[in-house]
Amino acid sequence: EPEVTQTPSHQVTQMGQEVILRCVPISNHLYFYWYRQILGQKVEFLVSFYNNEISEKSEIFDDQFSVERPDGSNFTLKIRSTKLEDSAMYFCASSEASFNYGYTFGSGTRLTVV
């Protein structure tokens, strides 16, 4: 079964450093997403990406964050100048089409900022 692949599975970074989280969505999917889950809390939407541009973003997704699809397969989330409160599980997801189709999630990257 096709899957969304995220790397790395764990990342520890120093406060103030930049991190790049990587995702390989399912190949025929057109919509890509990043979500965040702070430990023990609900899953929060960050950003959606379609046709090589951001289609929607939440209030969380401020200037500290950026997304990119540098080639035909990868989808990245960059977090600049990380803060302690950025520590969370970050999930990448993709979907074939619009809202009434299934979203497939990757297994997540656990980011710890120290």
Add this chain to the structure above:
Amino acid sequence: AQKITQTQPGMFVQEKEAVTLDCTYDTSDQSYGLFWYKQPSSGEMIFLIYQGSYDEQNATEGRYSLNFQKARKSANLVISASQLGDSAMYFCAMSSNAGNMLTFGGGTRLMVKP
């Protein structure tokens, strides 16, 4: 704005018994989708079941069924014949044609007792 409410932070169920996890939603959109995801302790998000707002029949997937009551805006997950491996966090989520992203509830932690 969409809102998902899961009122049961934690639940116990005896192995082999059925359990219902509650989910209520609020939206002004006419067309939307409702999803349930399972998150085991390993952290990944596993898709369980989907219900479209215009689907007249309740969705079923193996031991999972979704009790969809549109007028009451509820989409409860029913797990039949609980197994020890069902112990996990369960999230209800929705999307709509107003935005492709998923909005998640706060989750219910299910613990299956042997």
